[in-house]
Amino acid sequence: GAVVSQHPSWVICKSGTSVKIECRSLDFQATTMFWYRQFPKQSLMLMATSNEGSKATYEQGVEKDKFLINHASLTLSTLTVTSAHPEDSSFYICSALESRGSGTEAFFGQGTRLTVV
């Protein structure tokens, strides 16, 4: 299957600072990527849809000014958590859609564990 790579795998940052997470599709081009957040013992919650060359679409309740998404190329989307606070500590996961003959397939990165102290 296609490969999606996230970087970093984990990060610890101080409260009030910003953190950038990268999501790359390594062997395919992705016009659409998704960003999820997952708290312990919970399912993945969709935060936003990232479209190459246009503004991201945020799910209800997700602050667009706090979670900045940039999808400047067909292989890279970034999520920046601005002015991070301890409640932003979570597991962040990206997904990229690959077009195939049988439809679009979603492939996921390995996730980024963010801890805000």
Added chain:
Amino acid sequence: DAKTTQPTSMDCAEGRAANLPCNHSTISGNEYVYWYRQIHSQGPQYIIHGLKNNETNEMASLIITEDRKSSTLILPHATLRDTAVYYCIVRVGVTSYDKVIFGPGTSLSVIP
């Protein structure tokens, strides 16, 4: 997307077949059934998908009922490494950039 219903958790003996059910009674005609799994602290992994015919790949088999209101994911010979949360999702897959929305999933524990 149509909603799905899955059991919260299941156990399976190592080496036996694991049969994970999913109900999707409101599925639309153009929606596919997708299965993903998530091993602890990793990103989800695609397993298989289907529209109305049964499907099989190197990982699993997918059995979809004739009325398409339910399906079963079958892991033919479960191993300890198959312990994970399994998500059944319905979405319009063909020529679609539809969101992938996750429900609670089924936590499968493979027991030695």
